[in-house]
Amino acid sequence: MSVIVKPIFTEKQTALTDKYENRYGFIVAPSANKVQVKDAVEALYNVHVESVNTMKYDGKAKSRYTKSGVVFGKTASYKKAIITLRKGETIDLFSNI
Numbered sequence: 573m574s575v576i577v578k579p580i581f582t583e584k585q586t587a588l589t590d591k592y593e594n595r596y597g598f599i600v601a602p603s604a605n606k607v608q609v610k611d612a613v614e615a616l617y618n619v620h621v622e623s624v625n626t627m628k629y630d631g632k633a634k635s636r637y638t639k640s641g642v643v644f645g646k647t648a649s650y651k652k653a654i655i656t657l658r659k660g661e662t663i664d665l666f667s668n669i
Contacts, residue, residue, distance in 0.1 A: 575604045575612040579665045580652065594622075594657040596665070602628070602651045609653045620658045627652045 580597035588595055600609050606624040613621050631647040657663070 575601050575608050576616065577601060577650075581665075588654075592656075594659065594661060596655055596657070596663055598653050598655065600626070600651050600653045602649070604651065604653075606653075609655070613655055617663045619661045619663060621655050622658055623656045625654045625656075627654075 577599040580599060582597075585597040588597070598609070598613070600612075604612075604626075606626060609624050609626070610621045613619065628651050629649060631649045633644070633646055635642055635644045637643075
């Protein structure tokens, strides 16, 4: 199982990356720790990671109205990692699309 699930491309994350050029966000496996995330990013993008901050998010309860009544559900839980690279290093996230 891969540690890195996908990079984050949201407005909030883009603003953070614009403010601090060497910070990037990734959704990672819930069981991954900071050392595993650091090793995976360094191996995948050939950069040097200075620090890793991780956050766990619980899924939100959702409901919607349909013909057959109210349907209840839940969005998936996930873990997010914000990595900080060494000064002057960048990751081109769009290179392998």
